[in-house]
Amino acid sequence: MNLDVLQICRIDASLEAALAVFFETIQASGEAEFFHPHPFTAQEASRRAYYRGADLYYALLQGEQIIGYGMLRGWDEGYTIPSLGIFMARAARGRGLGELLMHFLHAAARARGAEKIRLTVYTHNAAAVSLYQKLGYRFEDAESDQVIGYMDL
Template sequence: MTALPEKRFPSTADRTDRTDRRLAMRGVVEADLPELHRVDQEAFPEEPYHYFELRQSYDIHGDRILVLDDGQKLHGYVLFVTTSDGYVNWVKSLAVTPELRGRGLGRRLMLEVLRRLRAEGVHQVRLTVEPTNATAITLYQSLGFSFEGGVRKGYFGPGEDRFIMALGL
């Protein structure tokens, strides 16, 4: 049996600075929506979610959004949604603000998502990633995700190609 990602990468605490350790991971609350929008705009300046999309995600899937909070502002989030049959979960978005990238925060968010989904009995986690996003691809592969086929041309519309990656739980 292959070791779970948590066992292969038990902690990034030894690689983080004190600022990162003060970041609390918690569920999103309604008052976080402006900050959540800011994080998304900083993380994805060319195509951030519209505020209303984050609002609707909160209203529908609020228990499926985790944030990284330093007590004053947010620095990252993950949005993940399970299909109605409970079998598959899609990670819709993973974001860390540019100034804190490279410190294991995306990994920290993803490991928590995977822990929760295993506890719920979800069988598979899927996500999409831009083919040019080598950093994200490396992260997902290190967690055990693999490609499902090649590049899906126009997956999100013209010029919006994506890889689909999956991980069996």
């Protein structure tokens, strides 16, 4: 994998087509079972591309291809603690890029004035649980097979 063309961009209209491709990949992967903040359809990619609210949606790009997707949501609904979500393309995993995107999202939340971050994760999602533990999240029980992670920024 050629890593010399990486960038993290706030999602805008220029990324609509690339995001639709990425969402299709998520849907086809079967892993939307772990990560389902919204539907992964072309229509939803279009909504994200033209979204102009307070929440933050980012793409990690390698060249023109999206290899990671990260979000901080909740401000639109009036919450002061944003909820974080992340998804890395399978081929891009295990190279520290998920962790990089997490640090970026933490910095973006901090820049917005957030003092904490929350997220929800399935207890059997070993890779994500391990990533969040490594970054210092502490967990509280949520519904059935999920926990809520919190971190002070």
